[in-house]
Amino acid sequence: MGTNCQSWRPDRGRCVKSHGVTMLLLLDVLLQCVSGYLSSPHEAPYPPGSHPGALISSPVAPAAVSALPRGEESYIAKCPSGSLCSRLPSSCMYCHYHLNCTYGKPTAFVCKPKMGVHCLAESGKQPANFSLSVPCEYCWQLEPSQYTCTNSTECMTVACPRRRYNASCEVYDHVHCLGRRVFNKRLFCNWTGGYKWSTALALSVTLGGFGADRFYLGQWREGLGKLFSFGGLGIWTLIDVLLIGVGYVGPADGSLYI
Structure with missing residues (x-):
């Protein structure tokens, strides 16, 4: 027989307390269920536009497209197609430079065009390798007319003795030389502000x-x-x-x- 909270006045407080605890437990279980449902990901049982009987095939990868590596496309526009390999700019070829040569004398080096560059040999065929005659000298030993340098506007040109500055120089693309094509050089201050x-x-x-x-x-x-x-x-x-x-x-x- 259940406990009657109205018939037993001494046990009325105990009965209300037990009912309150029971309600709190039920409310806590309900809140946990609701929270778990809201936090769980809701995804459609089937992909959009499909039905239960449809089969999902594996994605088909597109055919590989032959492309040049990143950073290699920049020289293609500078490389003439169908011209003689010996007349290509330096950025269009790889050359095996060696130091077994006499300074200032023309020396034959073995070169090959870069990927994507099409050139012809003297015979009219496209070679894998070709010979290129280059003077035996480093890039920094070239004449000043064969490279360009940065110009400093922070040094005094009118001074005794004349002052120099550290310039960053780069060889022109049509010039071939040994060593690094970008180099540093000490040059005299030679800039002008437009005064006559x-x-x-x-x-x-x-x-x-x-x-x-x-x-x-x-x-x-x-x-x-x-x-x-x-x-x-x-x-x-x-x-x-x-x-x-x-x-x-x-x-x-x-x-x-x-």
């Missing part, structure tokens, strides 16, 4: 007493000094004509005259 020597000399001769030559060269302090001293009573003017004429006084930014 003839203009500076003309201003020094005609308006030098008012400091026009110094103002043109960007030397504002000297220009103001000549302006308020009337060219140093003519003495400073004559000295500047001589200094600008021989190139001793140059632009304030340290560049060369045009």
